[in-house]
Amino acid sequence: MSDKYHSCLVSRLSRFVSLTDHECAFIADLEKEELAYRKGRPVVSVGDATEGIVVLKSGWAVVKADSSDGRSQILRVYLPGEVIGLAEIGSAHANHRVVMQTDGMICPFPRKGLAPLFIDYPRLGALLTSIGSLDQIALRHHASSLGSMDATGKLKFWLLQLRARLEVANVGLGNRFRVPFSQVEIGQAVGLTSIYVNKLLRGFVENGDIEIDRPYVRLLKRDSWEKDCEFVNPFVDMDTSWFPPAIGQEVTGATDLVEPV
Amino acid sequence: MSDKYHSCLVSRLSRFVSLTDHECAFIADLEKEELAYRKGRPVVSVGDATEGIVVLKSGWAVVKADSSDGRSQILRVYLPGEVIGLAEIGSAHANHRVVMQTDGMICPFPRKGLAPLFIDYPRLGALLTSIGSLDQIALRHHASSLGSMDATGKLKFWLLQLRARLEVANVGLGNRFRVPFSQVEIGQAVGLTSIYVNKLLRGFVENGDIEIDRPYVRLLKRDSWEKDCEFVNPFVDMDTSWFPPAIGQEVTGATDLVEPV
DNA sequence: CGTTTGCTTGAAGTAGGTCAATGTGAGTGG
DNA sequence: CCACTCACATTGACCTACTTCAAGCAAACG
Numbered sequence: 001m002s003d004k005y006h007s008c009l010v011s012r013l014s015r016f017v018s019l020t021d022h023e024c025a026f027i028a029d030l031e032k033e034e035l036a037y038r039k040g041r042p043v044v045s046v047g048d049a050t051e052g053i054v055v056l057k058s059g060w061a062v063v064k065a066d067s068s069d070g071r072s073q074i075l076r077v078y079l080p081g082e083v084i085g086l087a088e089i090g091s092a093h094a095n096h097r098v099v100m101q102t103d104g105m106i107c108p109f110p111r112k113g114l115a116p117l118f119i120d121y122p123r124l125g126a127l128l129t130s131i132g133s134l135d136q137i138a139l140r141h142h143a144s145s146l147g148s149m150d151a152t153g154k155l156k157f158w159l160l161q162l163r164a165r166l167e168v169a170n171v172g173l174g175n176r177f178r179v180p181f182s183q184v185e186i187g188q189a190v191g192l193t194s195i196y197v198n199k200l201l202r203g204f205v206e207n208g209d210i211e212i213d214r215p216y217v218r219l220l221k222r223d224s225w226e227k228d229c230e231f232v233n234p235f236v237d238m239d240t241s242w243f244p245p246a247i248g249q250e251v252t253g254a255t256d257l258v259e260p261v
Numbered sequence: 262m263s264d265k266y267h268s269c270l271v272s273r274l275s276r277f278v279s280l281t282d283h284e285c286a287f288i289a290d291l292e293k294e295e296l297a298y299r300k301g302r303p304v305v306s307v308g309d310a311t312e313g314i315v316v317l318k319s320g321w322a323v324v325k326a327d328s329s330d331g332r333s334q335i336l337r338v339y340l341p342g343e344v345i346g347l348a349e350i351g352s353a354h355a356n357h358r359v360v361m362q363t364d365g366m367i368c369p370f371p372r373k374g375l376a377p378l379f380i381d382y383p384r385l386g387a388l389l390t391s392i393g394s395l396d397q398i399a400l401r402h403h404a405s406s407l408g409s410m411d412a413t414g415k416l417k418f419w420l421l422q423l424r425a426r427l428e429v430a431n432v433g434l435g436n437r438f439r440v441p442f443s444q445v446e447i448g449q450a451v452g453l454t455s456i457y458v459n460k461l462l463r464g465f466v467e468n469g470d471i472e473i474d475r476p477y478v479r480l481l482k483r484d485s486w487e488k489d490c491e492f493v494n495p496f497v498d499m500d501t502s503w504f505p506p507a508i509g510q511e512v513t514g515a516t517d518l519v520e521p522v
Numbered sequence: 523c524g525t526t527t528g529c530t531t532g533a534a535g536t537a538g539g540t541c542a543a544t545g546t547g548a549g550t551g552g
Numbered sequence: 553c554c555a556c557t558c559a560c561a562t563t564g565a566c567c568t569a570c571t572t573c574a575a576g577c578a579a580a581c582g
Contacts, residue, residue: 443527443528443529444528444529445527445528455528455529456529456530456531459529459530459531460530460531463529463530463531475529
């Protein structure tokens with residue numbers, strides 16, 4: 001089991017491919033720190049020099065964009081177990097803020113580890129590239145929802161997609177899950193006013209579409225919602241068939257789960 | 262000069278790092294085909310098995326998302342010289358269509374070349390990852406504009422960003438450039454009706470903000486527009502400092518330009 | 523030369539925003 | 553323990569930025 005390495009990145013990557021002993025040891029060696037961050041604490045600030053990637057061991061984080069009129073917007077939600085910073089590694093400086101949305105633990109994987117990773121463990125390089133590409137697909141779906149749906153659709157879509165992503169880490173998650181966002185923040189994520197978000201949510205509740213038991217939400221009509229939004233879950237089918245072969249022998253089975261907070 | 266290899270990917274990648282002879286030869290060997298595609302021809306269709314990446318040697322392409330009510334949306338514009346398919350390599354099947362927006366030439370880089378690339382040329386692997394990450398940043402800016410700006414802002418932002426990206430390939434491009442999109446298509450890209458796009462454009466013209474000489478557009482007040490939109494050009498600062506060292510000796514200087522159509 | 527594709531313009535309707543006020547639980551300091 | 557604050561949810565009245573519908577034109581194209 002990969003657990004003997006106490007490495008967040010190991011358990012994250014194991015979800016996609018079976019890591020070899022060499023691979024696990026290499027990653028675990030670089031990722032020694034494990035830091036507790038409180039809600040609201042910045043993980044990456046705009047203008048920061050890029051510092052490698054960060055694994056979110058527990059808790060949630062978000063990517064925010066701020067405009068000078070004081071409004072800010074949520075462009076991306078990171079769930080426990082996800083890798084932060086893949087969008088940044090191409091740039092010298094960060095374009096957007098990353099902030100903890102709840103208390104949580106993060107594990108920095110320093111940038112000096114990236115070159116050896118690409119050199120000695122090409123399969124892991126391919127894997128990072130692929131994870132980045134899945135991120136991009138998710139972002140496309142988000143942009144698509146912002147550009148083409150009405151308010152109801154955007155909100156439904158956002159909740160559906162959150163649930164689907166939580167289920168990746170937590171197989172068999174039902175229709176009830178935690179949404180650690182205020183209505184203001186939900187508005188910032190879906191591009192609506194908090195007050196209209198409120199009206200929509202209340203409407204959903206009256207309709208019997210959802211139950212709210214803050215901060216939990218239960219989707220009572222997920223099927224019909226998924227039809228409404230033409231929702232497809234893009235988080236299921238990573239294709240690893242083209243990857244380079246592994247270095248060393250495979251030891252870890254896939255799936256150790258990360259508990260949702 | 263990298264030109265002796267007649268490879269699109271070589272000239273694209275040379276823009277970011279100086280490639281070695283080994284690297285050039287390897288890429289050029291895999292990328293032999295060069296296909297002429299007409300406007301409207303699909304490059305990737307939804308559900309297609311992922312087939313490696315494609316370099317757009319000349320012409321423009323777009324990523325489209327279609328909904329069942331017949332509407333479609335433009336999520337991404339690919340300019341001459343750009344790499345198509347980095348968002349897809351993580352998935353087994355394509356989620357979105359890619360279609361030629363003008364006539365052009367494409368060069369497929371087969372997926373079977375990816376594993377050797379990551380194994381033998383780790384620096385190229387890192388480079389592909391970085392290009393994917395820049396794509397993602399651009400997409401974030403787009404999503405941000407869709408989610409937070411009013412119609413005027415979205416349209417200004419889209420034009421500014423198009424100009425900025427064209428300038429990457431065509432240093433010293435002024436404020437006049439080709440926009441090979443109908444107003445309907447512009448609407449699909451910025452999330453507005455074609456008819457409102459029309460009204461905005463006519464307004465810009467009357468204001469003296471732009472000149473239109475179809476299909477060319479000239480931005481007469483770029484500076485003040487960039488202030489309005491808090492526009493930052495994210496396409497300038499790829500950070501290659503963390504890359505693994507090159508295999509073989511460096512031979513190519515950076516920058517051979519790809520002509521805009 | 524007729525047909526299609528795209529641009530232009532106007533009139534009318536509405537989804538969603540703004541403004542404003544009230545309610546409510548969770549701290550927090552006295 | 554209460555009083556005060558603060559962040560968040562709720563609700564209503566009004567307003568406008570954008571859409572929809574409809575019609576006329578110009579250029580491109582078989």
